[in-house]
Amino acid sequence: MVNTLKGRLLITALGATWLSNSLLFLFLSTHDWLLLLLTLAFSSVFVIAIVQYFFTxxxxxxxxxxxxxxxxKDNEFSNSLAITGSDELSQLCYLYNDVADKLRAEKQSIYQRELLLDKVIESSPIMMFLVDDDDYFVYSNSETRHFLNQGKRMEGEQLTQLMKHWPETLCQAITEHQDGLFVIEEQDNSETWHLSRGDFLLNNKKHQLFLLKQMTRELNRQEVAVWKKVIRVISHELNNSLAPIxxxxHSGQLIAKKYQDNKLPLIFETIKERIDHLNSFISGYAKFAKLPTPRLEAININAFVAQLRTQLEFNVPEKIANVEIMFDPSQLEQVMINLIKNAQESGSALSQVSLExxxxxxxxxxxxxxxxxxxSEQVLTNALIPFYSTKQSGTGLGLALCREIVEAHDGKISLHNRIGGGLAVSVVIPR
Known part of the structure; x- marks a missing residue:
């Protein structure tokens, strides 16, 4: 660019010099061509020297x-111009440096925001993936790769090809453009998911953004919260009624003693017994409704199992790793006691009740x-719901309390029938 400008300036100056000299000779009406050529040569050298001097x-x-x-143009803003002077061109260079400083700061800010956004998306429990108009993956976060593609990269892969290995209900929700809740059934367990999508233009090309969120835990928490509210209301009303009764x-018992009637004390004793039973019944539900937050401690697994075996009889088929896990020992002990007692009352021989x-x-x-x-399938579906029990004298709180404790540890509890008969209850606690 600079050489082109210099060349044009030089040609313009030489042209103007030659034209002015030629007109001058015509005006003087001289035909001394040698003098004209010498004048033009000298003028050209002088013009070239002047242009070179000022252009430098x-x-x-x-x-x-x-x-x-x-x-x-290459999106590089790290360089500044080393310029001195106060002329107009120097002022333009100073302005360039100011613009470079602002662009550099803005680029760094954008880069930091992009790093933060990438970290948030990669750490998010929500699955996110972007598909272009040609059905190819443009982006997928870590959760998506882990759940839908065994941790492998998905960019450049075709959506319809990868969907062949996905759960059927998820594929149906995507192909039918269904936004909302759907259920994935796998290994005797059902998980509720929420699918949402959005269409937008990126680089003048249509893209679809898919968001998949695991809703089972949230729905369970909402369900338990509703049950707790119901229990608190019922407990409050019953306590208000039982206290005056x-x-x-008690006053009736004192009065009955004065009349020496054999039937009245028996009647009042029966009423008192039923009141005590109701109070005990209410306190059990109140315990479920007011379960405290777990107090996590580093507990040795072997010591934990040894403590359990002092209270209950069960088998430990394999050697347990001598490691420590963070959990609330009293709460998880309550879970294990409930589950092992249920196993002992299931009709199974005590020798076949085990903890692995x-x-x-x-x-x-x-x-x-x-x-x-x-x-049965119906019992498996409802076993973890509060108040549901197949026992004649059961309260339906045992497994519900277990689920509440496990989920308070960010864990998961599931039940499934074993091949050959029997039940297996699995409690997963994250480390």
Whole structure:
């Protein structure tokens, strides 16, 4: 660019000099061609020297500006011009440096925001993936790769090809453009998911953004919260009614003694007994409704199992790893006691009731197994719901309390029938 400008300036100056000299000779009406040529030669040398002298003053600044603007074009803002002077071209160079500083700061800010956004998306439990109009993956976050493609990269892969290995209900929700809740059934377990999508233009090309969120835990928490509210209301109303009844019963017992009637004390004693039973019943539900937050401690698994075996009889088929896991010992002990007692009452021989513990780098899995009658599909579906019980005198709180404790540990509890008969209850606690 600089050489082109210099060449044009030189040609313009030479042309103007030659034209002015030629007109001057015509005006003087002289035909001394030798003198004309010598004049033109001398004038050309003089013009070239003048142009070279003055252009050298601005050439360096123009070259620097050209290089800087080329850097701008390549999205590079780290260079500044080393310029001195106060002329107009120097002022332009100073302005260039100010613009470069602002663009550099803005680029760094954008880069930091992109790093933060990438970290948030990669760490998000929500699955996110972007598909272009040609059905190819443009982006997928870590959760998506882990759940849908065994941790492998998905960029460049075709959506319809990868969907062949996905759960059927998920494929149906995507192909039918269904936004909302759907259920994935796998390994005797059902998980509720929510799918949402959005269409937008990126680089003048249509793209679809898919968001998949696991909703089972959230729905369970909402369900338990509703049950707790119901229990608190019922407990409050029953306590309000039982308190005056208990007081009146006590007064009636005192009065009955004066009349020496054999039937009245028996009647009042029966009423008192039923009141005590109701109070005990209410306190059990209140315990479920007011379960405290787990107090996590580093507990040795072997010591934990040894403590359990002092209270209950069960088998430990395999050697347990001598490691420590973070959990609330009293709460998880309550879970294990409930599950092992249920296994013992299932009709299974005590020798076939076992507790198996598997510890990995990510989680600890406690499995209580028996060889009892197992559960029907309907019972398996409702077993973890509060108040649901198949026992004649059961309250329906045992497994519900277990689920509440396990989920408070960010864990998961599941039940499934065993091949050959019996039930297995799995409790997964993250490490």
């Amino acid at each position: 003053f601005i050439e360096n600044k123009l070259v620097a500006l050209e290089a800087g603007l080329l850097n701008f 208990s007081s009146v019963t 513990i598997t510890v990995t780098s990510q989680q600890a899995i406690f499995e209580v197994k028996d060889r009892g009658a197992g559960m």
